[in-house]
Amino acid sequence: MVLFSKKGLLAFLAPPECATAPPVSKLDADAVRTAYRRQAAFYDAAFGRISRPARLRAIDVINSHPGTRVLEVGVGTGLALPMYSRSKRVTGIDLSADMLERARARVQAEGLSQVEALLEQDAEATTFPDASFDIAASMFVASVVPHPKRLLAELRRIVRPGGVVLFVNHFVAPGGIRRAVERGLAPLSHALGWHPDFSHTDLFGDEHPAGVTFEEMAPFGLFTLVQMPR
Secondary structure, three states: OOOOOHHHHHHHHOOOOHHHOOOOOOOOHHHHHHHHHHHOOOHHHHHHHHHHHHHHHHHHHHHHOOOOEEEEEOOOOOOOHHHOOOOOEEEEEEOOHHHHHHHHHHHHHHOOOOEEEEEEOOOOOOOOOOOOEEEEEEEOOOOOOOOHHHHHHHHHHHEEEEEEEEEEEOOOOOOHHHHHHHHHHHHHHHHHOOOOOOOHHHHHOOOOOOOOEEEEEOOOOOEEEEEEEO
16 A cells, blocks of 8 residues: 655646646536546546545444434445445435445445445435435535535435535645645546545535534545535
């Protein structure tokens, strides 16, 4: 296993002349599907490792919450599914049929009885009725969807009052070498399938909702756990 320092990891990801790269346009559904069709076969071995600490922390929070009805948005290949308590009733959605195929195989192979459904749906416009869930967790999705604020509004709609909405996501650094690298990677968003220069304001606007909390997580604070009471 290769370990990177913070600077080493960012330098490894960076294209030449990263600090002067221009901004990129929004992703659309076809771009997301194409990116994750390419990544499905090696997603677990690559991104799964670096995102594991953040995923574990998020599932710990979800399992400790008293609600049982859980929606995982961006379930992908189902990396988080075995971590949910057997007392939870989990529905997963994703836009990528290729990812969902692998998630369904995981559920069957591991006998994950806590998983009720895995559905191909648009996270910005789901088919669920209002207040369908106690908890909604958006795993590494906010920087992927075309309209993050619509995603936020949709999750607030389908989570009952008294529930919680969680985001696990990368947010652009406030400054320094990491911000330069993330801005430089922005033109590669369509190939990557996500926006490296994604910011808090892209999701929340200029003001955070009441009660929202932010927790930076390993590795190197690259990911943040956001908890928002409903």
